[in-house]
Amino acid sequence: MAIAVYGATGHTGRLVTAELLARGQDVILAGRDERGLRALAAELAAPDRVHVHVAPLDDSEALRRLARGADALNHCAGPFTTTGPPVAAAAAEAGIPYVDHAIEPHPVKHLFDAFQGTAERTGAVLIPQMSFYGGFGDLLAAAAAAGLPDVEKVTVGYAVTGWRMTRGAVSTANLLIGEIDRISYADGAQRIGPVEVRNSVFPFPPPVGPRTTIVPFPSGEVVTVPRHVPTRAVEVQLTASTFEEEQIFSSVDASPQERARTEFTVAVQVVRAGGGGRNAHVRGRDIWRAAAVASVEAVLRLTGGEGPCKAGVFSPAEAFEAAGFLRTLADQGVFEAALPEP
Template sequence: MGSTQTAPVLVYGAYGHTGRFVVRELLDRGLTPILSGRDPDKLHALAAALPGAAGLEVRAASADEPAALDHALHGAGAVINCAGPFAATAGPVIEAALRARIPYLDVAAEVEAVSDTFTRFGDRAREAGVVVLPAMAFYGGLGDLMATAALGDGAAAEEVHIAYALSSWHPTAGTRGSGQVSRSRRGGRRLVYASGRLGHRDDAAPTGEWSFPAPIGDRAVVGEFTTADSVTIPRHLSAPDIHTFMTIDAVKDVLAPDAAPPAPVDERGRSAQTFLVDVTVRAGGTRRRAVVRGQDIYAVSAPLVVEAAQRILGASVRAAGVVAPGEVFDAHAFLRSLAPHHLSYELGEPRTGAEGAGTSRS
């Protein structure tokens, strides 16, 4: 198998919104993407339109055709799956990666799909010596790395708080489709990580206020806005309660039936959306805060997953099997490597006291 940093990286779902950012990030780093996905016409159109993509190999494959996936992955050093809904694509592409014995990464935000990946493939990936890294994106990987960095050398936290402030949220077609799949699986219920497990709740999500770092300040938030990091964090850290919050305006945006997709505003194709992620971890009588700021949650997923792929291909890993980001990488060093070009990152000093920097009040 191709397992060096010079091996090509197959991007499944390359012509999707996030997939395009991933292809461009690979090219920017001097890596060679293989463009893959279900629609050959869209793949060839991407190769013709994307700067630097001319001459890239195109390998069309449907997720429900194992032989086609095997052909697509042949000779690749790793596969990055950007094609949702991941409830439909993750399993088949992981199966193909295990057959090819190459690392698999994805940008899944579907909580159930990420949980399924750990449950279904943990033992098999470990036995095969293959790294499977789901949710290596804005929702999932980023929060996991931030919580791990905030905890430092510790392995147990009493509480983890993750608060998201988005200036807006114009969903992609993929976000809408994945959201529909997740809502269908939940039967209208909500997922919440509490008392050491994910569980369903039927009541309305709580609302309150979160004190974000300047210049955002106090904002109205929806609580129990469970994201994929509520699956990944407990896989390697003891955290009985993970509290997640999202600014109310962003929730209204993403749920609006007439919401427009993200529109590019710069030469990198990013939208005008800005974000701040505020993570506070309480452990051993102290609290520590990590803060990340950036532009465009879809665009920033590309350097997150490509940096991860590059480190895995370079054998800079701690484990094999289905793993969480903070389990595989030095979280603090990983986040620092993305600053300042892709995001800004701050890690505060541990502080004593009952109250953290951000407090939700229902």
């Protein structure tokens, strides 16, 4: 079995590759930089298990060959506004499992809109935002809302300290900050257009506690959560202090050890129309490793026959039983989890 990692030379790609190798998988290092890919392959020193495939985004035939030669594809190279469609198209046409690390709501929406028919025809399963931002919120929302009637609102809160952005993350952030037409979900409907960015306070669990947040934070839960939680509103918030930290935009050359110092809490509050509701959260360190392990867990479940019983495009919580998936990640040391009892 060989898993393709597109964007393998980036920080997330390297973590995904290391996790796959640690779990006994062969890896195809893929991307646009041949010199970087071959240097990484030499660094890994596993010639029988590591292969290189150069596939620029504008070379559709090279991307198709990559997908045809892989058992699954883990897409790690952002911004996904640019990189997502051509790589996802190759996987969908080849009929193989695909996961990505998108955060941007528009590329997440595009995957559902553009590739459902192709995936159903070829037998592919595609999962966008199988990562830290977007993926954890989607899974927590499903775990917290399970069995609750009359859900009025799902609020996802991210508390992140020590975030050191990669070049790809900075490019993505610049796109999102300048975006005018944002996707939102309110009053039971998805909307695209300008939104008012404001401050709020989210009640994170101890030891974080209530924190001032940026609302809305542009993350893909506004697209995915309404697919499986019958709610009238979805909102994503991020601690305002995250972007006030001096190093966040100036750390593109940070070492892997420095990037691993991130601390995070992801919390979900599900509120019912008649009052009451339910909370769930995870807490851990190193958002990059957390994303890598989650995406690898998803890929290996899909290649092992675990996942949706039909082909198509799915959110993380549509593809897998949410609470069970989160507990597996907790058992693997990705985070500590506080989930509703089954």
